[in-house]
Amino acid sequence: MHMIERPDTGLLHFLQSAPKPAGRDFRTNPRHDSSATVELSWTDGRKALNAHGQLINLSRLGVALVVPGPPPITRKLLLRLEGENATPWMEAEVLGIDSYERRKFRLRLRFTDPCPTVFLKAAVLDPLPSS
Numbered sequence: 001m002h003m004i005e006r007p008d009t010g011l012l013h014f015l016q017s018a019p020k021p022a023g024r025d026f027r028t029n030p031r032h033d034s035s036a037t038v039e040l041s042w043t044d045g046r047k048a049l050n051a052h053g054q055l056i057n058l059s060r061l062g063v064a065l066v067v068p069g070p071p072p073i074t075r076k077l078l079l080r081l082e083g084e085n086a087t088p089w090m091e092a093e094v095l096g097i098d099s100y101e102r103r104k105f106r107l108r109l110r111f112t113d114p115c116p117t118v119f120l121k122a123a124v125l126d127p128l129p130s131s
Helices: 009-016 117-124
Strands: 037-044 047-058 062-068 076-081 090-101 104-111
Touching: 047 117, 062 090, 076 117
Parallel strands: none
Antiparallel strands: 037 047, 037 076, 047 062, 062 104, 076 090, 090 104
């Protein structure tokens, strides 16, 4: 007897979903867990600063991630998946910063433009190894 593996329809729906407008429907965009490692970049005056973090979950319009130590104090930043095949930089707005665990913080970010499928697939299907 052959077993036929059924596709994960929740993941398929997530990857195929179109972004819904921000506002009242913002939290209705499908979210998916991820543990991919990301690099963050922002400016403080004339200084360029970087940090590394780990995704918690993401959607077409935003992401939640954890950073060690104090988070960036900025309204806008850039982020990308790290690894051998790092993704292009994406701009995001900081929506909130919460204490997460001892000396860690959770950042809630909203992407300036909807997240491209290549980023979503890399983050949820095959998290890239961190460098």
